[in-house]
Amino acid sequence: VDTPAPTKTTSSAPTDSTTAAINTEESNGADPNVRRVVCKRCHEMNHHHRIAPNWHRDVADDPEVLEFMKSKPSALVLHVLDVYDLQGSLLKGLSNFIGHQHRVILVVNKVDLLPKDVHLPRVATYVQRMMKDSGVLNIVAMHVVSARKVHGVRELCADLMALRRRFTQSPPDIYMVGRANVGKSELINAMLRISYGGTQYKVTTFPIPGTTCDVVEIPLQRFRKALVPYTPGEAQRAGGEVIDPGTLYDTPGVFNNYSLAKYLKPDELKLTWPKPHLSVSTYGLKCGQSLCIGGLGRIDLQEGGDAATGRIMVSVFSNLPVHITQTKKANAMFNRLAAGELVPDLHPPGRTMTPARAAVLPRLKFVSSHTLANENATMACADVYFMGVGWVAIAGRFKHAVIQVHSLGGRGAGIRPPLM
Ligand code: GDP
Incomplete structure (x- = not known):
């Protein structure tokens, strides 16, 4: 907590090793005699964006x-x-x-x-x-x-x-x-x-x-x-x-x-942080195609979709890069990622992928399979959530669609009723 000190020069004594260096800063408050006393760790975060x-x-x-x-x-x-x-x-x-x-x-x-x-x-x-x-x-x-x-x-x-x-x-x-x-x-x-x-x-x-x-x-x-x-x-x-x-x-x-955000490095996490709004992008996903969400998760459309176009509509609420491809190709891409290869379409975390990093990341695993129906084309029928990194709303008019959800380690993802 930034503590107000009674005079311009005073600071309170540190209580443990994390507060070893005390920084006094000008406060934005109304009282010009109030100084903010900030511990070293907070100073690192506020001024150098490091933690x-x-x-x-x-x-x-x-x-x-x-x-x-x-x-x-x-x-x-x-x-x-x-x-x-x-x-x-x-x-x-x-x-x-x-x-x-x-x-x-x-x-x-x-x-x-x-x-x-x-x-x-x-x-x-x-x-x-x-x-x-x-x-x-x-x-x-x-x-x-x-x-x-x-x-x-x-x-x-x-x-x-x-x-x-x-x-x-x-x-x-x-x-x-x-x-x-x-x-x-x-x-x-x-x-x-x-x-x-x-x-x-x-x-x-x-x-x-x-x-x-x-x-x-x-x-x-x-x-x-x-x-x-x-x-x-x-x-x-x-x-x-x-x-x-x-x-x-x-x-x-x-x-x-279970949060999938834990597989991102701090600088990558900052890139995916929604600022100032959550970005939303909508795609059509065809039967046999997969939507990859930043190398952390994947949704495969296995069967069904709109009778005329064979698609479902997917709205991605996340700042992670999205890539749509044939499920076969998506499998190959995730295998390359697991081998430590840089796969540009899946970055981050692929952006800084090395064999050493790949060795500590879990493989993409199956989470669950769902059969969906959506007669009301204007509303989403379900959300697929990926903990810590966003969600995908599934919409479009279709009588029947079978999707499979995957994530790194097979955890931190699932289906829920649509939020919007
Ligand atoms: P804590 O760990 O629960 O104490 O979380 P913090 O208060 O440190 O907030 C974590 C991050 O979420 C920071 O970057 C905050 O700026 C951001 N944050 C907190 N509240 C809001 C909010 O209402 N809207 C937005 N967009 N970001 C927020």
């Missing part, structure tokens, strides 16, 4: 990340999901860590990435349906937001404030949980921006998973206008400002070991 992703932590290896919530059973839990990676950002084990007394607020973040004409209440209903099967108890509210554009964040804060007000004796703490990279830190910054109108308090955000390395505790008093549930009348009666004793805990993201 090594760590994909090897998962909730199973690292239960203490969520385990500590058990000690605060009345806390509010903000479960943040990424609309770009809904399946990949679901915390399946969350119900093992929270009990009946926790109240869960679902936050679907990054909706600014979706095309402008998307009906957001439909996205909310979609996620609610998806969560029904996940076994998470006590979902009391659901918000569709963009932390980056500060869209929907005021409404979320108002809801949190109202929930905290119900506990007049001691308003509960808030736990922010979610997979790495869903935008938890960005959401905290958006809430701070609402509280202060400036950016003098800020947590570091970065496009590569693993930005937050430990639980960050932020006194809720910092969010005074946004989350502190005391009215000016109450403050006056108490003879001034009422200090909120609560804490917001920003937890380190839980890594998703």
Whole structure:
């Protein structure tokens, strides 16, 4: 957390090796005497765009990340999901860590990435349906937001404030949980921006998973206008400002070991990051053809398609390169990739492929086979998702189509009802 220091030259003492070098920076906040104190790791990310992703932590290896919530059973839990990676950002084990007394607020973040004409209440209903099967108890509210554009964040804060007000004796703490990279830190910054109108308090955000390395505790008093549930009348009666004793805990993201993004190098991952919008491209896929998505996944149309053209329509919501070819040729291309050869049509990761890199990448494997029908040509009938790197919507008018889904290692891909 960027900590305000009382004078222009002061800085707080580092607490561990990662904070060995402290950098003080001019803040954008209103108070010119406030200096941001930034740890070395955050400085590297903000100024040199450097950080090594760590994909090897998962909730199973690292239960203490969520385990500590058990000690605060009345806390509010903000479960943040990424609309770009809904399946990949679901915390399946969350119900093992929270009990009946926790109240869960679902936050679907990054909706600014979706095309402008998307009906957001439909996205909310979609996620609610998806969560029904996940076994998470006590979902009391659901918000569709963009932390980056500060869209929907005021409404979320108002809801949190109202929930905290119900506990007049001691308003509960808030736990922010979610997979790495869903935008938890960005959401905290958006809430701070609402509280202060400036950016003098800020947590570091970065496009590569693993930005937050430990639980960050932020006194809720910092969010005074946004989350502190005391009215000016109450403050006056108490003879001034009422200090909120609560804490917001920003937890380190839980890594998703199934995410296909883990096979990309940091610079490749940055290339695929949707900026500023998710790119959407539509193709016709003929029977016997395959759609390759960046050397990480593939969809084969095995049978069926439109009676007249023999095609299905596929809309790719991803920044990975897309290549359509005969399934036989696609097999040969993936074999060349596995042998460490550079296959330009599949880059990245092919762009920097070497035999050494190929040796550690898993082979393309079959995930699942699906029979689809779509009488309503204007709507997609299914999405094929590739965790961490996007999805493909299948549309077009056809009575019958058989598709096969493949991914590196045979994991992190599957089919879901259409999001749009
Ligand atoms: P955390 O690991 O959950 O704390 O994720 P961060 O807050 O570090 O965000 C990960 C990446 O997602 C960063 O590059 C953010 O700028 C980006 N991000 C976060 N929220 C949004 C959002 O609402 N819209 C978009 N487009 N990007 C976002």
